Amino acid sequence: MKSERESSKSLDGRPITLGELFMGFAQMGLYGFGGVATIARHVIVEKRRWMSEHDYAAVLGIGQILPGGNIINMTIILGDRFQGLLGSIVALSGLMIMPTLILLALTTVYDAFSANPDVQAATVGAGAAAAGLIIGLGLKMGRNLKLRPLHLAFALATFTCMAILRLPFIGVVLVMTPLCIAATWWSRRHVG
């Protein structure tokens, strides 16, 4: 069962215990504004030195191609790698518990003041900013990816299906993903 589990030590040789896992992932949850992806790399690779940049990229890559939240998947895989199933559960709890409590507190405070016209006006602005934030996240990702024309075409087609044709999410994912994989495979064989 554990044949593929790596040693439970950081690059500095410190043991990665359940406590260390919990604290590390709690840190990522608490400092992760607008998503955890950026801070996760910083904590795992630079601050706590659990694994090398290269290994982390590989684990995150797996998390991204699996269904579900990318960071959640990465958390499960790392927790298991260092401390087995219990490690996965502890890591995920570390990541989620404090941010969830903060979100509930924020929501409760907000609800108490939601009748105030200033708060309502600010909410309209913040809601618009939240939608813009997602667009910005996508654009930033696009800039960093430097896509080949084939992949750019698939990104545009997926965007068109969702945003303009308003086709159902699940259908778009289940059709576009295999098509893009097949096209990538074909282009590797024929273009090299």
Next chain:
Amino acid sequence: MWDESPVIKLALAFGALSLVSVGGAPAMMPEIHRLAVVVNGWHTNAEFARDMALAQAAPGPNFMMISLVGWRVAGFAGLLAATLAAIIPSSIIAFIVGRLFTRLSKLDWFTIVRSALPPIVLGLIVASGVVTAGAAVSGVLGFGIVILSAAIVALTSRNPLVAIGAGALIGLAAGRLGFL
């Protein structure tokens, strides 16, 4: 009628979504919107935008928007049902795949899938922002804030909280000046 309980509905809806989603929570937003606003009527458009702003303003995974939808629908039970349903099925897959990791990462098809997925995710995420903006934002001011916030995130490496704060301040000022 157990199948009409909102807690069961939440669990079924998010459990199914978790198994077919790629690109994580940012890409899932139109589907969460469809489930919460269009299909089940749990939120109005304005309430959905409000909760999205709250979820972005709090630290933690973007995934917590799902927890908040659950909380709004059925309190603590709803929060647990929505969160666990969205996490457990995909996490079981991640756990198993993680164990096979070293073998998988050497396979040719793995590298092909890894390079073929980002374009799809990119299209989904940008569309996600556009769809949620279209559903929840109105007026020149609203769309101005959307563009400003997108620019802050895309062009700078500032904390995204800056974009939310700027949006809130502009909204507040516009409200005070009678533009809203």
